Amino acid sequence: MAHDIALLPGDGIGVEVVDAATPLLERAAETHDFEVETTRYEWGSDRFLDEGSLFPDDAMDRLADHDAILHGAMGDPRVPDYVTSIEGPIAIRQAFDLYVNYRPVRLHDAGNTPLKGYGRNDVDIAWFRENSEGEYVDIGGRLDRGGGSELAIQTSVYTEKGVERVVRAAFEAALDREGYLTNVTKSNALRYGPVFWDEVVEDVAESYPSVTLEHLLVDAASMDFVLRPDEFDVVVGPNLFGDILTDLTAAVTGGLGLAPSANVNPDGDAPGLYEPVHGSAPDIAGEGVANPIAAVLSGALMFEDLGEESAADALRDAVAAHLADDGAPHTPDLGGDGTTANVVADLRSRL
Numbered sequence: 001m002a003h004d005i006a007l008l009p010g011d012g013i014g015v016e017v018v019d020a021a022t023p024l025l026e027r028a029a030e031t032h033d034f035e036v037e038t039t040r041y042e043w044g045s046d047r048f049l050d051e052g053s054l055f056p057d058d059a060m061d062r063l064a065d066h067d068a069i070l071h072g073a074m075g076d077p078r079v080p081d082y083v084t085s086i087e088g089p090i091a092i093r094q095a096f097d098l099y100v101n102y103r104p105v106r107l108h109d110a111g112n113t114p115l116k117g118y119g120r121n122d123v124d125i126a127w128f129r130e131n132s133e134g135e136y137v138d139i140g141g142r143l144d145r146g147g148g149s150e151l152a153i154q155t156s157v158y159t160e161k162g163v164e165r166v167v168r169a170a171f172e173a174a175l176d177r178e179g180y181l182t183n184v185t186k187s188n189a190l191r192y193g194p195v196f197w198d199e200v201v202e203d204v205a206e207s208y209p210s211v212t213l214e215h216l217l218v219d220a221a222s223m224d225f226v227l228r229p230d231e232f233d234v235v236v237g238p239n240l241f242g243d244i245l246t247d248l249t250a251a252v253t254g255g256l257g258l259a260p261s262a263n264v265n266p267d268g269d270a271p272g273l274y275e276p277v278h279g280s281a282p283d284i285a286g287e288g289v290a291n292p293i294a295a296v297l298s299g300a301l302m303f304e305d306l307g308e309e310s311a312a313d314a315l316r317d318a319v320a321a322h323l324a325d326d327g328a329p330h331t332p333d334l335g336g337d338g339t340t341a342n343v344v345a346d347l348r349s350r351l
């Protein structure tokens with residue numbers, strides 16, 4: 001059985017971490033008796049600067065032919081950030097209607113959290129960020145009325161179908177986990193979108209009587225993820241809140257260098273897009289010190305969705321053992337002085 005993977009390294013450390021993770025994924029496949037075939041697409045900011053677009057016109061058709069996509073990141077100081085986001089990974093999420101952005105985080109070692117009093121596996125949160133609508137529908141505009149009275153409008157859109165499907169996915173995950181779901185909302189100050197969102201959550205909850213549902217306002221949630229991160233299980237939230245708070249939960253469990261994500265459509269057969277939560281990190285690009293673990297764990301999520309559960313576990317076990325071993329070479333974001341290559345070699349020896 002061979003899985004056909006599109007590699008879309010992108011820019012900056014996106015390229016470094018995909019190049020680091022790929023041989024480890026191939027190694028895990030080899031030891032679990034399946035093959036991965038990879039096709040590499042050199043699309044990103046250099047292409048944008050040369051040809052005016054990140055992707056060629058037939059990019060989505062070509063990606064559609066693969067079983068899954070492993071992405072690094074897009075972003076470059078020479079290109080506006082909204083181009084590399086909206087015309088990059090967001091365009092892929094939209095094209096394939098990848099409405100679930102699954103972002104699990106786990107504390108692997110007490111030394112990885114900036115918080116006191118938490119040890120191995122004490123924090124284990126599965127985030128379900130709505131990924132297809134909301135604040136990121138790209139609807140709005142600017143109007144310059146002259147005389148210093150320019151205005152800008154940015155609209156967010158939530159549909160019943162759009163909310164229902166991601167909320168259902170989160171409830172399903174809660175059934176498989178601790179049976180506890182937190183809904184992050186802001187229905188006290190925003191009367192249309194968030195109030196509607198909460199109503200849909202309540203409707204879906206009726207089908208899941210065994211799941212305990214908690215509603216948290218996003219401001220309180222930001223505090224609680226720092227003060228009691230160990231009490232969360234599954235979390236669901238709108239696109240923008242999910243974007244912001246998953247950086248926070250990543251930080252609590254060791255930082256962006258460890259945080260993977262899966263953009264998926266559980267209903268169809270569109271390829272999932274697997275990528276680290278982090279961006280292209282221009283500040284450390286080219287130095288060979290990017291932490292490849294978020295990319296490796298994104299590969300583990302990809303294997304899991306491709307039905308290769310034991311290879312996914314092998315990758316996760318290697319990462320957990322690496323993180324728990326104070327003698328192993330860790331990258332500078334984790335306080336070590338190891339390089340990307342050192343981490344790859346260490347993980348390889350554990351596979």
Ligand code: ATP
Nearest residue numbers: 074075256257278279280281282283284290291333
């Ligand atoms: P982008 O615009 O592409 O999102 P960014 O400037 O927001 O890029 P991120 O990539 O999100 O940057 O990174 C934010 C910070 O976290 C940077 O200081 C970066 O060095 C650090 N960081 C992110 N990913 C990693 C990683 N894999 N290893 C080490 N440090 C990282």
Ligand code: MG
Nearest residue numbers: 075278279280
């Ligand atoms: Mg960023």
